[in-house]
Amino acid sequence: MSPHGKDEDEVLAGVRRRVERERRWQREGDPSLARQFARVGVLGWLVVVPALLGIALGRWLDHHFDSGVFFGGALLFAGICLGCWSGWRWMQES
Template sequence: MSAPDPKTPDDDPLVTQARLRRERHERWLREGDMSIGRRLAQIGVLGWIFVAPTLAGLFIGRWLDARHGTGIFWSAPLMLLGLCLGGWSAWKWMNSR
């Protein structure tokens, strides 16, 4: 029987997170804080990422309901689907930065 291989430092999540924190800190020292205008622009983009799929789902649902005379049969689920898609997209966008 052979002994299990010891973990390398690259496999340790603590080392990985410490390395990421150091890289972020070095980038902050190089680039500094974001301007207020850039922060406001990011908030605006985040809003559109969240709202656009919701409105698209609502628009398509209303169109289908008007075409088939089904009340809100399509509007509600497609709006909810758009809301979920927008929330997922916003989450992915925020975590990719």
């Protein structure tokens, strides 16, 4: 195997994905406006829900331990990071 074998495999996989996307576009055409709005909505919920769960859990922990906003801030940040990561993964898969 050449020293650039892994790089070549990644390039071939990228080319295959591109060709498949092109074929799908030729078969199905452009997505409708409603479908595009639906994708934006799903992406928004993928980011918002973990952030809301993080802030809810953080506020409960702050109240339980009487710690100000220590857990709320940290878990809000963690929820936003998790939501952005899951949104990025979702966009990469579709």
